[in-house]
Amino acid sequence: MPLQPTIGLEVHAELSTKSKMFCSCANEFGAPPDSHTCPVCLGLPGSLPVPNRQAVESVIRTGLALGCHVAERCRFARKNYFYPDLAKNFQISQYDEPLTHDGHIDLEGEGQPVRIRIRRAHLEEDTGKNIHLSDGHTLVEYNRCGVPLMEVVTEPDFRTAEHVREYLYTLRSILQYLGVSSADMEKGQMRCEPTINWIDPDTGERTPKVEIKNLNSIKSVYEAVKYELARQKRAAAMGEEELVQETRRWDEAKLVTATMRLKETADDYMYFPEPDLAPLAPEPEWIEEIRASLPELPRARAQRLVVDYGLPAYDAGVLTETRDLADYFEAVAAAVPDAKLASNWVMGDVRAWLNQEGGDISTLPLAPTALSELVSLVAAGTINNTTAKDVFAKMIAEGKGAQEIVEAEGLAQISDTGELERLVERAIADNPKIVEDYRGGKRKAIGALVGAVMKATRGQANAGLVNKLLKKKLG
Amino acid sequence: MQLHGLSAHELAHGLAAREFSAREVVEDHLSHIKAVEDGVQAFLLTTPETACAEADAVDQARAAGEDLPPLAGVPVAHKDLFCTRGVRTTCGSRILEDFVPPYDATVVARCREARLPVLGKTNMDEFAMGSSTENSAFQVTGNPWDLERVPGGSSGGSAAAVAAGEAPFALGTDTGGSIRQPASLCGIVGMKPTYGRVSRYGVVAYASSLDQVGPFARNVTDCALLLGTIAGHDTMDATSVTDAPPDYVAEMRRGVDGLRAGLPKELFGEGIDPAVKSTILAAVDKLANLGIEIEEVEMPHVDYSLPCYYIIAPAECSSNLARYDGVRYGHRTAEPVSDIYDLFSKSRAEGFGPEVRLRIMLGTYTLSAGYYDAYYVKALKVRTLIKSDFDRAFEKYDVLLSPTSPTTAFKIGEKADDPLEMKLADICTIPVNLAGLPGMSVPCGFVEGLPVGMQIIGKPFGEPEMLRVAYGYEQAMGWERRRAAL
Ligand SMILES: [Zn+2]
Numbered sequence: 037m038p039l040q041p042t043i044g045l046e047v048h049a050e051l052s053t054k055s056k057m058f059c060s061c062a063n064e065f066g067a068p069p070d071s072h073t074c075p076v077c078l079g080l081p082g083s084l085p086v087p088n089r090q091a092v093e094s095v096i097r098t099g100l101a102l103g104c105h106v107a108e109r110c111r112f113a114r115k116n117y118f119y120p121d122l123a124k125n126f127q128i129s130q131y132d133e134p135l136t137h138d139g140h141i142d143l144e145g146e147g148q149p150v151r152i153r154i155r156r157a158h159l160e161e162d163t164g165k166n167i168h169l170s171d172g173h174t175l176v177e178y179n180r181c182g183v184p185l186m187e188v189v190t191e192p193d194f195r196t197a198e199h200v201r202e203y204l205y206t207l208r209s210i211l212q213y214l215g216v217s218s219a220d221m222e223k224g225q226m227r228c229e230p231t232i233n234w235i236d237p238d239t240g241e242r243t244p245k246v247e248i249k250n251l252n253s254i255k256s257v258y259e260a261v262k263y264e265l266a267r268q269k270r271a272a273a274m275g276e277e278e279l280v281q282e283t284r285r286w287d288e289a290k291l292v293t294a295t296m297r298l299k300e301t302a303d304d305y306m307y308f309p310e311p312d313l314a315p316l317a318p319e320p321e322w323i324e325e326i327r328a329s330l331p332e333l334p335r336a337r338a339q340r341l342v343v344d345y346g347l348p349a350y351d352a353g354v355l356t357e358t359r360d361l362a363d364y365f366e367a368v369a370a371a372v373p374d375a376k377l378a379s380n381w382v383m384g385d386v387r388a389w390l391n392q393e394g395g396d397i398s399t400l401p402l403a404p405t406a407l408s409e410l411v412s413l414v415a416a417g418t419i420n421n422t423t424a425k426d427v428f429a430k431m432i433a434e435g436k437g438a439q440e441i442v443e444a445e446g447l448a449q450i451s452d453t454g455e456l457e458r459l460v461e462r463a464i465a466d467n468p469k470i471v472e473d474y475r476g477g478k479r480k481a482i483g484a485l486v487g488a489v490m491k492a493t494r495g496q497a498n499a500g501l502v503n504k505l506l507k508k509k510l511g
Numbered sequence: 512m513q514l515h516g517l518s519a520h521e522l523a524h525g526l527a528a529r530e531f532s533a534r535e536v537v538e539d540h541l542s543h544i545k546a547v548e549d550g551v552q553a554f555l556l557t558t559p560e561t562a563c564a565e566a567d568a569v570d571q572a573r574a575a576g577e578d579l580p581p582l583a584g585v586p587v588a589h590k591d592l593f594c595t596r597g598v599r600t601t602c603g604s605r606i607l608e609d610f611v612p613p614y615d616a617t618v619v620a621r622c623r624e625a626r627l628p629v630l631g632k633t634n635m636d637e638f639a640m641g642s643s644t645e646n647s648a649f650q651v652t653g654n655p656w657d658l659e660r661v662p663g664g665s666s667g668g669s670a671a672a673v674a675a676g677e678a679p680f681a682l683g684t685d686t687g688g689s690i691r692q693p694a695s696l697c698g699i700v701g702m703k704p705t706y707g708r709v710s711r712y713g714v715v716a717y718a719s720s721l722d723q724v725g726p727f728a729r730n731v732t733d734c735a736l737l738l739g740t741i742a743g744h745d746t747m748d749a750t751s752v753t754d755a756p757p758d759y760v761a762e763m764r765r766g767v768d769g770l771r772a773g774l775p776k777e778l779f780g781e782g783i784d785p786a787v788k789s790t791i792l793a794a795v796d797k798l799a800n801l802g803i804e805i806e807e808v809e810m811p812h813v814d815y816s817l818p819c820y821y822i823i824a825p826a827e828c829s830s831n832l833a834r835y836d837g838v839r840y841g842h843r844t845a846e847p848v849s850d851i852y853d854l855f856s857k858s859r860a861e862g863f864g865p866e867v868r869l870r871i872m873l874g875t876y877t878l879s880a881g882y883y884d885a886y887y888v889k890a891l892k893v894r895t896l897i898k899s900d901f902d903r904a905f906e907k908y909d910v911l912l913s914p915t916s917p918t919t920a921f922k923i924g925e926k927a928d929d930p931l932e933m934k935l936a937d938i939c940t941i942p943v944n945l946a947g948l949p950g951m952s953v954p955c956g957f958v959e960g961l962p963v964g965m966q967i968i969g970k971p972f973g974e975p976e977m978l979r980v981a982y983g984y985e986q987a988m989g990w991e992r993r994r995a996a997l
Binding site: 080308 | 826827829836
């Protein structure tokens with residue numbers, strides 16, 4: 037049997053709590069350097085940690101959403117290593133007793149569902165940031181030090197880069213739906229470290245494990261895993277280079293991985309139970325309360341959109357990528373007669389605008405009711421799609437309602453049969469050559485005649501009606 | 512007027528009756544410190560200006576008829592292990608020689624709320640590691656009963672200051688005996704409360720699961736008063752207990768009638784100086800005369816306390832002390848360094864003294880992969896067994912009695928080269944920390960002019976029963992009236 041790839045993921049997500057993990061400093065991105073620090077998160081002598089209940093709740097929420105078991109009793113542990121961004125030179129994390137464990141995420145795969153087992157989702161604190169200056173000095177900034185961090189670890193269940201990518205999109209949207217993390221990899225709110233090697237299914241022999249770092253988007257994770265799978269396969273099959281246990285760095289510019297650090301021996305972090313914190317024992321009532329408050333998750337919501345609105349699965353998938361987008365769509369769809377039309381607009385023009393502006397749905401200056409108004413005008417045939425696109429742009433630019441713009445600018449479609457009949461007759465009279473072609477069997481020639489009518493009405497004619505009238509006149 | 516010999520409660524009484532002012536109390540103590548400090552060397556730092564200012568504020572408030580806490584104006588001294596805002600806190604270490612904390616430890620804040628002027632910061636073994644205060648990076652403190660001898664440790668500065676009359680009471684910390692042993696050697700009262708009774712926030716950690724803050728005083732009443740001042744829940748310490756502490760002075764006065772005491776055989780065994788042992792047994796007889804029922808009790812696992820402690824404490828210490836790396840504060844090497852790790856190791860090698868380096872290395876070793884299960888995990892199991900020995904004993908007894916220290920104060924330098932001999936000084940006190948229990952030492956006599964202390968061990972939150980025994984004994988014997996002649 038050929039070698040099989042095995043890929044496991046460690047994902048870190050910064051939790052969007054009000055305060056830090058073990059102190060009352062604000063958990064806020066982008067504040068002036070070191071402005072959110074105190075004796076506790078600076079690790080000053082004598083300071084002590086007090087756990088943040090909201091962070092514990094966030095991990096329990098996530099664990100429950102991933103089908104994990106919530107530990108009746110678990111512990112924080114110290115992970116000891118020296119590094120300047122770590123104020124105490126140890127990180128409070130969890131080791132052999134994680135808060136939640138043994139869950140899963142089901143992927144769509146390529147038509148063939150794939151189950152990725154979740155080994156654990158636990159709680160720890162983030163480190164500060166080292167800032168390397170061009171003069172060789174390094175500054176350390178501690179605003180991030182002590183921010184609550186959740187680590188979600190999978191079993192090595194992935195076989196392809198595509199599965200890794202789908203997993204990350206799915207996990208991201210679950211975290212966003214749960215409201216526990218913004219989970220934006222570009223902003224470092226979600227970080228991912230894949231571990232990749234190959235196994236010979238016959239002998240059970242494995243190639244050395246390689247971990248990849250410096251991945252700043254889901255796309256780079258995908259590219260890096262794809263690259264690394266290929267590199268390792270070539271190496272294993274052709275013996276081009278020797279595979280070693282190592283950490284490799286993804287080079288975003290060259291699109292390759294390169295050795296960062298060899299791991300001749302396993303790291304020894306000298307974990308031991310955190311003596312400053314009692315064991316954590318979430319009350320069963322609290323866990324049930326959290327379970328009862330779980331929101332509808334993306335997959336379930338997508339399935340519901342298909343059933344409730346008759347949307348294609350593809351539309352439902354796109355619309356449920358974020359909770360806010362799905363909320364927006366449902367608000368629009370509630371007030372229009374044609375949900376598919378609403379979906380076309382949200383997936384089309386709305387998302388195009390968001391992509392162009394680089395914002396999320398909350399930045400769209402158009403309330404769902406405003407878009408409903410526009411979609412309803414299209415559905416009723418009052419304006420056609422081309423006109424509607426212009427109206428959409430004007431609504432955003434001028435902040436006016438769709439109806440208001442259509443009326444003020446006289447954009448309503450011409451559906452008056454009398455007027456259209458006159459224009460159709462003129463188009464036939466002005467284009468004898470085309471009429472001849474049409475009658476001679478070139479049925480497509482009718483398009484040119486429709487175009488002539490549309491031109492005469494500056495696009496406002498009801499194209500469907502024009503088509504019908506032309507066919508009637510031409511016999 | 513000579514005020515420095517008065518007890519804290521006598522001072523409080525005189526202040527309330529306006530027999531003297533807080534300013535006078537503070538000034539008299541400061542001048543006494545000046546007079547004796549050359550020999551005692553209990554203080555690393557005195558804070559006369561702020562002490563006087565705090566005293567003046569108390570006097571003004573009293574003159575204005577404001578309600579004041581009962582001990583307002585009675586001065587106190589803090590072990591230099593407590594963070595004091597704006598006041599240098601060294602932990603007896605070169606590595607924190609110039610460290611000025613931006614915040615107060617909770618116990619410091621509670622003393623401030625109680626309006627106790629702070630006389631200064633007292634000497635200690637570096638990072639509270641030691642039993643003689645000789646491990647201080649800065650000075651050697653003398654025992655007020657014989658300045659050639661050690662005051663015990665690690666809170667030797669606080670103990671010596673109180674014994675020498677430099678302060679009516681003081682605070683220290685106790686990880687394996689660091690309050691009780693120096694209290695015993697200096698002939699005063701010292702108590703390590705139940706783990707969790709007093710906040711550790713702002714108290715520089717040695718071994719987090721064992722450290723506890725407690726009072727030194729020359730009599731049991733003052734000890735109860737200071738304990739009441741610092742005890743109670745603190746939201747900044749996740750290991751501090753939430754239930755409110757009782758009125759310790761009222762509890763203390765309830766008498767000894769009906770109390771039962773056990774004598775753990777293992778704490779009277781090998782290594783206890785025979786003269787110390789007979790002094791303790793005489794005190795035990797006295798307690799029996801006072802109506803306390805006394806029996807011998809076996810606690811077989813207590814014999815393993817010392818090795819158990821020297822696995823757990825260094826392990827926690829190696830991690831707790833990792834933060835002193837020369838990056839953010841504290842000593843940074845002046846030598847050229849090749850990289851950040853070189854900066855770490857040079858700064859730490861220069862900043863820490865030999866005993867601290869030894870314990871960090873010991874702890875790093877026992878936490879390492881391959882050794883963790885054999886040492887650390889096993890030590891935790893032994894700790895559980897020791898605790899269950901105590902649990903069983905306390906099903907029958909209200910308190911346990913033993914010597915506090917196996918010997919009286921030894922000569923300065925006598926055990927400095929024998930780390931094992933030095934560590935045996937805590938053989939009777941360490942089990943109490945491992946079990947998280949309260950323990951106190953009360954003066955119970957003298958051997959060749961040197962004080963002997965009896966240890967009273969309580970059940971969890973059994974400080975009231977301990978204080979009843981201690982107070983009953985003190986009332987009967989009056990040892991506290993005998994003072995060191997300086
Ligand atoms: Zn903080």
